[in-house]
Amino acid sequence: MSLDRKYLVFALSYAVAGMCLGIYMASTQNHGQLVSHAHILLVGFVTSFIYGIIHKLWLNNPGAIVAKAQFILHQLAAIILFIGLMLLYGGVYPPEALDPILGASSIGVLIAALLMLYMAIKSGTAKA
């Protein structure tokens, strides 16, 4: 499967997961997981979707290793971030225990964004 389609499948999966959490929050009238919900949808669904579009429209043969590493890093860091946020806002572990995981995964999401910026600059002209 091409990377743009992989991004699309992951993005839509986060959309489903985030919406389920939104419906759960709305139906229980407990909005405690608002931050997890917002980030599953925005870092998961919206950002992955945009990365998929960037691949489709602008990346002209990006280096295969960089592109693969960027995809894996974004997904891995995002999933760890979401699990960390759910545990934090679910009150399962205290912030002191989760801070290193949340910090590291946030930096992972940031480095993936920097790698995407690098590929966008390197990739040169747009596809016709």
Ligand code: HEM
């Ligand atoms: C089935 C669809 C959805 C349901 C049932 C739902 C439900 C909710 C609920 C109950 C809240 C908490 C509101 C509050 O306490 O202030 C919330 C907040 C939020 N939702 Fe959703 N949501 C849905 C879809 C989405 C989508 C598709 C996105 C973005 C792509 C999104 C982004 C957000 C954001 C950013 C917040 C936080 C807003 C704030 O900071 O006050 N939601 N949602």
Ligand code: HEM
């Ligand atoms: C490295 C990734 C990110 C980190 C570490 C991060 C961190 C945070 C933090 C600490 C808050 C405040 C939560 C609170 O109210 O207590 C927040 C809120 C918010 N962030 Fe992010 N964020 C990240 C990425 C993003 C991205 C990519 C988007 C949008 C595309 C986004 C959209 C929002 C929105 C709409 C809010 C307000 C809703 C809420 O309270 O949850 N964030 N973020």
